[in-house]
Amino acid sequence: FMDKIIESYHGHKPTDKHLSSMDYNQLDCPPFPADEDKMINSTRIRVARNLADYPLGTAVTRSQRKEIETLVVSALNEFKGELKGKYFSLETMTDADKKQLIADHFLFKGGDKYLESAGLERDWPEARGIFHNDAKTFLVWVNEEDQLRIISMQKGSDIHAVFKRLSVAASKIEEKAKFANDEHFGYISTCPTNMGTGLRASVHINLPKLMNNKALHQSIADKYHVQIRGIH
Structure with missing residues:
Protein backbone atom coordinates (compact mmCIF):
# COMPACT_ATOMS: atom_id res chain seq x y z
CA PHE A 1 0.00 0.00 0.00
CA MET A 2 2.72 2.47 0.98
CA ASP A 3 4.72 1.59 -2.12
CA LYS A 4 1.73 2.53 -4.29
CA ILE A 5 1.44 5.93 -2.57
CA ILE A 6 5.17 6.58 -2.88
CA GLU A 7 5.27 5.55 -6.54
CA SER A 8 2.30 7.79 -7.32
CA TYR A 9 3.80 10.81 -5.55
CA HIS A 10 7.53 10.38 -6.18
CA GLY A 11 7.70 8.04 -9.18
CA HIS A 12 9.78 5.71 -6.99
CA LYS A 13 9.01 2.08 -7.87
CA PRO A 14 8.92 -0.78 -5.32
CA THR A 15 12.11 -2.21 -6.83
CA ASP A 16 14.01 1.11 -6.82
CA LYS A 17 16.80 1.91 -4.40
CA HIS A 18 17.15 5.39 -2.99
CA LEU A 19 20.43 7.16 -3.65
CA SER A 20 21.29 10.56 -2.19
CA SER A 21 24.19 12.37 -0.60
CA MET A 22 24.36 15.03 2.11
CA ASP A 23 27.99 15.77 1.24
CA TYR A 24 28.16 19.50 0.56
CA ASN A 25 31.38 19.00 -1.42
CA GLN A 26 29.32 17.25 -4.11
CA LEU A 27 26.94 20.18 -4.54
CA ASP A 28 27.58 21.98 -7.82
CA CYS A 29 25.90 25.33 -7.35
CA PRO A 30 27.63 28.29 -9.03
CA PRO A 31 26.54 31.82 -8.04
CA PHE A 32 23.50 33.31 -9.74
CA PRO A 33 24.01 36.04 -12.35
CA ALA A 34 23.66 39.51 -10.82
CA ASP A 35 20.29 40.21 -12.47
CA GLU A 36 18.84 37.01 -10.96
CA ASP A 37 20.62 37.26 -7.62
CA LYS A 38 19.01 40.61 -6.82
CA MET A 39 15.53 39.04 -6.93
CA ILE A 40 16.25 36.50 -4.18
CA ASN A 41 15.58 37.71 -0.63
CA SER A 42 16.51 34.54 1.24
CA THR A 43 17.31 30.85 0.89
CA ARG A 44 16.13 28.01 3.15
CA ILE A 45 16.81 24.26 3.16
CA ARG A 46 15.37 21.80 5.66
CA VAL A 47 15.42 18.05 6.19
CA ALA A 48 13.03 15.79 8.09
CA ARG A 49 14.70 13.12 10.21
CA ASN A 50 13.67 10.43 12.68
CA LEU A 51 15.88 8.32 14.91
CA ALA A 52 16.74 4.74 14.05
CA ASP A 53 16.37 3.42 17.60
CA TYR A 54 12.84 4.72 18.18
CA PRO A 55 9.37 4.31 16.64
CA LEU A 56 7.97 7.19 14.60
CA GLY A 57 6.01 9.87 16.43
CA THR A 58 2.68 8.14 15.79
CA ALA A 59 3.78 5.13 17.88
CA VAL A 60 6.41 6.56 20.23
CA THR A 61 5.66 6.38 23.96
CA ARG A 62 5.75 9.33 26.33
CA SER A 63 9.01 8.15 27.90
CA GLN A 64 10.59 7.51 24.50
CA ARG A 65 9.68 11.02 23.35
CA LYS A 66 11.46 12.42 26.41
CA GLU A 67 14.50 10.25 25.68
CA ILE A 68 14.62 11.59 22.11
CA GLU A 69 14.54 15.18 23.36
CA THR A 70 17.31 14.51 25.90
CA LEU A 71 19.50 12.76 23.33
CA VAL A 72 19.08 15.40 20.64
CA VAL A 73 19.56 18.33 23.03
CA SER A 74 22.78 16.76 24.32
CA ALA A 75 24.08 16.77 20.73
CA LEU A 76 22.92 20.34 20.09
CA ASN A 77 24.58 21.58 23.27
CA GLU A 78 27.95 20.49 21.88
CA PHE A 79 27.68 22.76 18.83
CA LYS A 80 30.42 25.36 18.54
CA GLY A 81 31.26 28.21 16.18
CA GLU A 82 28.45 29.41 13.94
CA LEU A 83 26.19 26.54 15.08
CA LYS A 84 26.37 27.39 18.80
CA GLY A 85 23.01 28.42 20.20
CA LYS A 86 20.25 27.69 22.71
CA TYR A 87 17.42 25.18 23.11
CA PHE A 88 13.97 26.45 24.08
CA SER A 89 11.58 23.89 25.58
CA LEU A 90 7.92 24.49 24.70
CA GLU A 91 7.06 23.43 28.26
CA THR A 92 9.30 25.87 30.09
CA MET A 93 10.00 28.81 27.77
CA THR A 94 9.28 32.28 29.12
CA ASP A 95 6.65 34.59 27.64
CA ALA A 96 9.46 36.83 26.38
CA ALA A 118 -2.44 10.66 13.73
CA GLY A 119 -1.53 10.80 17.42
CA LEU A 120 1.40 13.16 16.87
CA GLU A 121 0.27 15.74 19.43
CA ARG A 122 -0.17 13.42 22.41
CA ASP A 123 1.13 14.91 25.70
CA TRP A 124 1.54 18.32 24.03
CA PRO A 125 3.75 20.33 24.61
CA GLU A 126 5.86 17.89 26.61
CA ALA A 127 9.31 17.01 25.20
CA ARG A 128 8.96 19.46 22.30
CA GLY A 129 11.20 22.39 21.62
CA ILE A 130 13.22 24.58 19.29
CA PHE A 131 16.95 25.17 19.00
CA HIS A 132 18.43 28.07 17.10
CA ASN A 133 21.99 29.29 16.71
CA ASP A 134 23.07 32.72 17.86
CA ALA A 135 22.96 34.12 14.32
CA LYS A 136 19.44 32.71 13.72
CA THR A 137 20.54 30.99 10.52
CA PHE A 138 20.03 27.46 11.85
CA LEU A 139 17.06 25.80 13.58
CA VAL A 140 16.09 22.39 14.89
CA TRP A 141 12.49 21.49 15.75
CA VAL A 142 12.30 18.58 18.18
CA ASN A 143 9.32 16.20 18.28
CA GLU A 144 6.95 18.02 15.97
CA GLU A 145 5.58 16.02 12.98
CA ASP A 146 8.95 14.30 12.72
CA GLN A 147 11.35 13.83 15.59
CA LEU A 148 13.69 16.32 13.93
CA ARG A 149 13.29 19.12 11.43
CA ILE A 150 16.76 20.50 10.74
CA ILE A 151 16.66 23.90 9.03
CA SER A 152 19.34 26.16 7.56
CA MET A 153 18.60 29.60 6.14
CA GLN A 154 20.04 33.01 5.46
CA LYS A 155 19.50 36.19 3.50
CA GLY A 156 20.53 36.13 -0.14
CA SER A 157 21.04 33.35 -2.67
CA ASP A 158 24.08 31.39 -1.43
CA ILE A 159 22.62 27.89 -1.68
CA HIS A 160 26.01 26.25 -1.08
CA ALA A 161 26.54 28.04 2.24
CA VAL A 162 23.03 27.16 3.41
CA PHE A 163 23.41 23.49 2.46
CA LYS A 164 26.89 23.25 3.97
CA ARG A 165 25.61 24.50 7.33
CA LEU A 166 22.77 21.98 7.19
CA SER A 167 25.05 19.12 6.17
CA VAL A 168 27.62 19.79 8.90
CA ALA A 169 24.97 20.13 11.60
CA ALA A 170 23.08 16.98 10.56
CA SER A 171 26.32 14.98 10.61
CA LYS A 172 27.13 16.23 14.11
CA ILE A 173 23.68 15.32 15.41
CA GLU A 174 23.94 11.85 13.86
CA GLU A 175 27.16 11.18 15.77
CA LYS A 176 24.94 10.85 18.86
CA ALA A 177 21.55 10.04 17.36
CA LYS A 178 21.54 7.75 14.31
CA PHE A 179 18.91 8.62 11.71
CA ALA A 180 16.44 6.05 10.39
CA ASN A 181 17.35 5.17 6.80
CA ASP A 182 16.37 2.44 4.36
CA GLU A 183 18.00 1.50 1.05
CA HIS A 184 14.59 1.56 -0.67
CA PHE A 185 12.77 4.40 1.11
CA GLY A 186 15.72 6.63 1.97
CA TYR A 187 15.30 8.64 5.17
CA ILE A 188 12.21 7.46 7.02
CA SER A 189 9.64 10.17 7.71
CA THR A 190 6.16 10.40 9.19
CA CYS A 191 4.60 11.54 5.91
CA PRO A 192 5.32 9.67 2.63
CA THR A 193 5.75 13.01 0.84
CA ASN A 194 9.01 13.50 2.77
CA MET A 195 10.49 10.08 1.97
CA GLY A 196 13.84 9.89 0.22
CA THR A 197 16.07 12.83 1.00
CA GLY A 198 13.48 14.34 3.33
CA LEU A 199 14.77 17.63 1.97
CA ARG A 200 12.95 20.76 0.86
CA ALA A 201 14.78 23.77 -0.56
CA SER A 202 13.07 27.11 -1.02
CA VAL A 203 13.80 30.70 -1.91
CA HIS A 204 11.85 33.83 -1.03
CA ILE A 205 11.90 35.61 -4.35
CA ASN A 206 10.55 38.90 -5.69
CA LEU A 207 8.47 38.47 -8.86
CA PRO A 208 6.08 41.45 -8.71
CA LYS A 209 5.08 41.48 -12.39
CA LEU A 210 4.56 37.74 -12.61
CA MET A 211 2.38 37.82 -9.48
CA ASN A 212 -0.09 39.99 -11.39
CA ASN A 213 -0.87 36.95 -13.55
CA LYS A 214 -1.50 34.10 -11.12
CA ALA A 215 -2.51 31.61 -13.81
CA LEU A 216 0.78 32.10 -15.64
CA HIS A 217 2.64 31.99 -12.31
CA GLN A 218 1.11 28.61 -11.48
CA SER A 219 1.70 27.20 -14.97
CA ILE A 220 5.42 28.03 -14.72
CA ALA A 221 5.59 26.39 -11.29
CA ASP A 222 3.89 23.27 -12.67
CA LYS A 223 6.27 23.13 -15.63
CA TYR A 224 9.33 23.07 -13.37
CA HIS A 225 7.76 20.88 -10.64
CA VAL A 226 8.05 23.48 -7.90
CA GLN A 227 5.51 24.64 -5.33
CA ILE A 228 4.37 28.16 -4.54
CA ARG A 229 4.22 28.46 -0.77
CA GLY A 230 3.77 31.08 1.96
CA ILE A 231 6.51 33.52 2.87
CA HIS A 232 7.23 31.88 6.26
Missing part, protein backbone atom coordinates in the same frame (compact mmCIF):
# COMPACT_ATOMS: atom_id res chain seq x y z
CA ASP A 97 11.12 33.90 24.59
CA LYS A 98 7.78 32.83 23.13
CA LYS A 99 7.06 36.32 21.78
CA GLN A 100 10.52 36.54 20.23
CA LEU A 101 10.25 33.10 18.60
CA ILE A 102 6.86 34.08 17.15
CA ALA A 103 8.30 37.36 15.87
CA ASP A 104 11.15 35.43 14.23
CA HIS A 105 8.62 32.98 12.69
CA PHE A 106 10.48 30.10 14.36
CA LEU A 107 7.81 28.76 16.71
CA PHE A 108 5.75 25.72 15.73
CA LYS A 109 2.32 25.30 17.29
CA GLY A 110 -0.05 22.55 18.31
CA GLY A 111 -3.64 22.17 17.20
CA ASP A 112 -3.14 20.76 13.71
CA LYS A 113 -6.14 18.47 13.16
CA TYR A 114 -4.22 16.11 10.88
CA LEU A 115 -1.32 15.69 13.30
CA GLU A 116 -3.77 15.27 16.17
CA SER A 117 -5.70 12.55 14.33
Whole structure:
Protein backbone atom coordinates (compact mmCIF):
# COMPACT_ATOMS: atom_id res chain seq x y z
CA PHE A 1 0.00 0.00 0.00
CA MET A 2 2.72 2.47 0.98
CA ASP A 3 4.72 1.59 -2.12
CA LYS A 4 1.73 2.53 -4.29
CA ILE A 5 1.44 5.93 -2.57
CA ILE A 6 5.17 6.58 -2.88
CA GLU A 7 5.27 5.55 -6.54
CA SER A 8 2.30 7.79 -7.32
CA TYR A 9 3.80 10.81 -5.55
CA HIS A 10 7.53 10.38 -6.18
CA GLY A 11 7.70 8.04 -9.18
CA HIS A 12 9.78 5.71 -6.99
CA LYS A 13 9.01 2.08 -7.87
CA PRO A 14 8.92 -0.78 -5.32
CA THR A 15 12.11 -2.21 -6.83
CA ASP A 16 14.01 1.11 -6.82
CA LYS A 17 16.80 1.91 -4.40
CA HIS A 18 17.15 5.39 -2.99
CA LEU A 19 20.43 7.16 -3.65
CA SER A 20 21.29 10.56 -2.19
CA SER A 21 24.19 12.37 -0.60
CA MET A 22 24.36 15.03 2.11
CA ASP A 23 27.99 15.77 1.24
CA TYR A 24 28.16 19.50 0.56
CA ASN A 25 31.38 19.00 -1.42
CA GLN A 26 29.32 17.25 -4.11
CA LEU A 27 26.94 20.18 -4.54
CA ASP A 28 27.58 21.98 -7.82
CA CYS A 29 25.90 25.33 -7.35
CA PRO A 30 27.63 28.29 -9.03
CA PRO A 31 26.54 31.82 -8.04
CA PHE A 32 23.50 33.31 -9.74
CA PRO A 33 24.01 36.04 -12.35
CA ALA A 34 23.66 39.51 -10.82
CA ASP A 35 20.29 40.21 -12.47
CA GLU A 36 18.84 37.01 -10.96
CA ASP A 37 20.62 37.26 -7.62
CA LYS A 38 19.01 40.61 -6.82
CA MET A 39 15.53 39.04 -6.93
CA ILE A 40 16.25 36.50 -4.18
CA ASN A 41 15.58 37.71 -0.63
CA SER A 42 16.51 34.54 1.24
CA THR A 43 17.31 30.85 0.89
CA ARG A 44 16.13 28.01 3.15
CA ILE A 45 16.81 24.26 3.16
CA ARG A 46 15.37 21.80 5.66
CA VAL A 47 15.42 18.05 6.19
CA ALA A 48 13.03 15.79 8.09
CA ARG A 49 14.70 13.12 10.21
CA ASN A 50 13.67 10.43 12.68
CA LEU A 51 15.88 8.32 14.91
CA ALA A 52 16.74 4.74 14.05
CA ASP A 53 16.37 3.42 17.60
CA TYR A 54 12.84 4.72 18.18
CA PRO A 55 9.37 4.31 16.64
CA LEU A 56 7.97 7.19 14.60
CA GLY A 57 6.01 9.87 16.43
CA THR A 58 2.68 8.14 15.79
CA ALA A 59 3.78 5.13 17.88
CA VAL A 60 6.41 6.56 20.23
CA THR A 61 5.66 6.38 23.96
CA ARG A 62 5.75 9.33 26.33
CA SER A 63 9.01 8.15 27.90
CA GLN A 64 10.59 7.51 24.50
CA ARG A 65 9.68 11.02 23.35
CA LYS A 66 11.46 12.42 26.41
CA GLU A 67 14.50 10.25 25.68
CA ILE A 68 14.62 11.59 22.11
CA GLU A 69 14.54 15.18 23.36
CA THR A 70 17.31 14.51 25.90
CA LEU A 71 19.50 12.76 23.33
CA VAL A 72 19.08 15.40 20.64
CA VAL A 73 19.56 18.33 23.03
CA SER A 74 22.78 16.76 24.32
CA ALA A 75 24.08 16.77 20.73
CA LEU A 76 22.92 20.34 20.09
CA ASN A 77 24.58 21.58 23.27
CA GLU A 78 27.95 20.49 21.88
CA PHE A 79 27.68 22.76 18.83
CA LYS A 80 30.42 25.36 18.54
CA GLY A 81 31.26 28.21 16.18
CA GLU A 82 28.45 29.41 13.94
CA LEU A 83 26.19 26.54 15.08
CA LYS A 84 26.37 27.39 18.80
CA GLY A 85 23.01 28.42 20.20
CA LYS A 86 20.25 27.69 22.71
CA TYR A 87 17.42 25.18 23.11
CA PHE A 88 13.97 26.45 24.08
CA SER A 89 11.58 23.89 25.58
CA LEU A 90 7.92 24.49 24.70
CA GLU A 91 7.06 23.43 28.26
CA THR A 92 9.30 25.87 30.09
CA MET A 93 10.00 28.81 27.77
CA THR A 94 9.28 32.28 29.12
CA ASP A 95 6.65 34.59 27.64
CA ALA A 96 9.46 36.83 26.38
CA ASP A 97 11.12 33.90 24.59
CA LYS A 98 7.78 32.83 23.13
CA LYS A 99 7.06 36.32 21.78
CA GLN A 100 10.52 36.54 20.23
CA LEU A 101 10.25 33.10 18.60
CA ILE A 102 6.86 34.08 17.15
CA ALA A 103 8.30 37.36 15.87
CA ASP A 104 11.15 35.43 14.23
CA HIS A 105 8.62 32.98 12.69
CA PHE A 106 10.48 30.10 14.36
CA LEU A 107 7.81 28.76 16.71
CA PHE A 108 5.75 25.72 15.73
CA LYS A 109 2.32 25.30 17.29
CA GLY A 110 -0.05 22.55 18.31
CA GLY A 111 -3.64 22.17 17.20
CA ASP A 112 -3.14 20.76 13.71
CA LYS A 113 -6.14 18.47 13.16
CA TYR A 114 -4.22 16.11 10.88
CA LEU A 115 -1.32 15.69 13.30
CA GLU A 116 -3.77 15.27 16.17
CA SER A 117 -5.70 12.55 14.33
CA ALA A 118 -2.44 10.66 13.73
CA GLY A 119 -1.53 10.80 17.42
CA LEU A 120 1.40 13.16 16.87
CA GLU A 121 0.27 15.74 19.43
CA ARG A 122 -0.17 13.42 22.41
CA ASP A 123 1.13 14.91 25.70
CA TRP A 124 1.54 18.32 24.03
CA PRO A 125 3.75 20.33 24.61
CA GLU A 126 5.86 17.89 26.61
CA ALA A 127 9.31 17.01 25.20
CA ARG A 128 8.96 19.46 22.30
CA GLY A 129 11.20 22.39 21.62
CA ILE A 130 13.22 24.58 19.29
CA PHE A 131 16.95 25.17 19.00
CA HIS A 132 18.43 28.07 17.10
CA ASN A 133 21.99 29.29 16.71
CA ASP A 134 23.07 32.72 17.86
CA ALA A 135 22.96 34.12 14.32
CA LYS A 136 19.44 32.71 13.72
CA THR A 137 20.54 30.99 10.52
CA PHE A 138 20.03 27.46 11.85
CA LEU A 139 17.06 25.80 13.58
CA VAL A 140 16.09 22.39 14.89
CA TRP A 141 12.49 21.49 15.75
CA VAL A 142 12.30 18.58 18.18
CA ASN A 143 9.32 16.20 18.28
CA GLU A 144 6.95 18.02 15.97
CA GLU A 145 5.58 16.02 12.98
CA ASP A 146 8.95 14.30 12.72
CA GLN A 147 11.35 13.83 15.59
CA LEU A 148 13.69 16.32 13.93
CA ARG A 149 13.29 19.12 11.43
CA ILE A 150 16.76 20.50 10.74
CA ILE A 151 16.66 23.90 9.03
CA SER A 152 19.34 26.16 7.56
CA MET A 153 18.60 29.60 6.14
CA GLN A 154 20.04 33.01 5.46
CA LYS A 155 19.50 36.19 3.50
CA GLY A 156 20.53 36.13 -0.14
CA SER A 157 21.04 33.35 -2.67
CA ASP A 158 24.08 31.39 -1.43
CA ILE A 159 22.62 27.89 -1.68
CA HIS A 160 26.01 26.25 -1.08
CA ALA A 161 26.54 28.04 2.24
CA VAL A 162 23.03 27.16 3.41
CA PHE A 163 23.41 23.49 2.46
CA LYS A 164 26.89 23.25 3.97
CA ARG A 165 25.61 24.50 7.33
CA LEU A 166 22.77 21.98 7.19
CA SER A 167 25.05 19.12 6.17
CA VAL A 168 27.62 19.79 8.90
CA ALA A 169 24.97 20.13 11.60
CA ALA A 170 23.08 16.98 10.56
CA SER A 171 26.32 14.98 10.61
CA LYS A 172 27.13 16.23 14.11
CA ILE A 173 23.68 15.32 15.41
CA GLU A 174 23.94 11.85 13.86
CA GLU A 175 27.16 11.18 15.77
CA LYS A 176 24.94 10.85 18.86
CA ALA A 177 21.55 10.04 17.36
CA LYS A 178 21.54 7.75 14.31
CA PHE A 179 18.91 8.62 11.71
CA ALA A 180 16.44 6.05 10.39
CA ASN A 181 17.35 5.17 6.80
CA ASP A 182 16.37 2.44 4.36
CA GLU A 183 18.00 1.50 1.05
CA HIS A 184 14.59 1.56 -0.67
CA PHE A 185 12.77 4.40 1.11
CA GLY A 186 15.72 6.63 1.97
CA TYR A 187 15.30 8.64 5.17
CA ILE A 188 12.21 7.46 7.02
CA SER A 189 9.64 10.17 7.71
CA THR A 190 6.16 10.40 9.19
CA CYS A 191 4.60 11.54 5.91
CA PRO A 192 5.32 9.67 2.63
CA THR A 193 5.75 13.01 0.84
CA ASN A 194 9.01 13.50 2.77
CA MET A 195 10.49 10.08 1.97
CA GLY A 196 13.84 9.89 0.22
CA THR A 197 16.07 12.83 1.00
CA GLY A 198 13.48 14.34 3.33
CA LEU A 199 14.77 17.63 1.97
CA ARG A 200 12.95 20.76 0.86
CA ALA A 201 14.78 23.77 -0.56
CA SER A 202 13.07 27.11 -1.02
CA VAL A 203 13.80 30.70 -1.91
CA HIS A 204 11.85 33.83 -1.03
CA ILE A 205 11.90 35.61 -4.35
CA ASN A 206 10.55 38.90 -5.69
CA LEU A 207 8.47 38.47 -8.86
CA PRO A 208 6.08 41.45 -8.71
CA LYS A 209 5.08 41.48 -12.39
CA LEU A 210 4.56 37.74 -12.61
CA MET A 211 2.38 37.82 -9.48
CA ASN A 212 -0.09 39.99 -11.39
CA ASN A 213 -0.87 36.95 -13.55
CA LYS A 214 -1.50 34.10 -11.12
CA ALA A 215 -2.51 31.61 -13.81
CA LEU A 216 0.78 32.10 -15.64
CA HIS A 217 2.64 31.99 -12.31
CA GLN A 218 1.11 28.61 -11.48
CA SER A 219 1.70 27.20 -14.97
CA ILE A 220 5.42 28.03 -14.72
CA ALA A 221 5.59 26.39 -11.29
CA ASP A 222 3.89 23.27 -12.67
CA LYS A 223 6.27 23.13 -15.63
CA TYR A 224 9.33 23.07 -13.37
CA HIS A 225 7.76 20.88 -10.64
CA VAL A 226 8.05 23.48 -7.90
CA GLN A 227 5.51 24.64 -5.33
CA ILE A 228 4.37 28.16 -4.54
CA ARG A 229 4.22 28.46 -0.77
CA GLY A 230 3.77 31.08 1.96
CA ILE A 231 6.51 33.52 2.87
CA HIS A 232 7.23 31.88 6.26
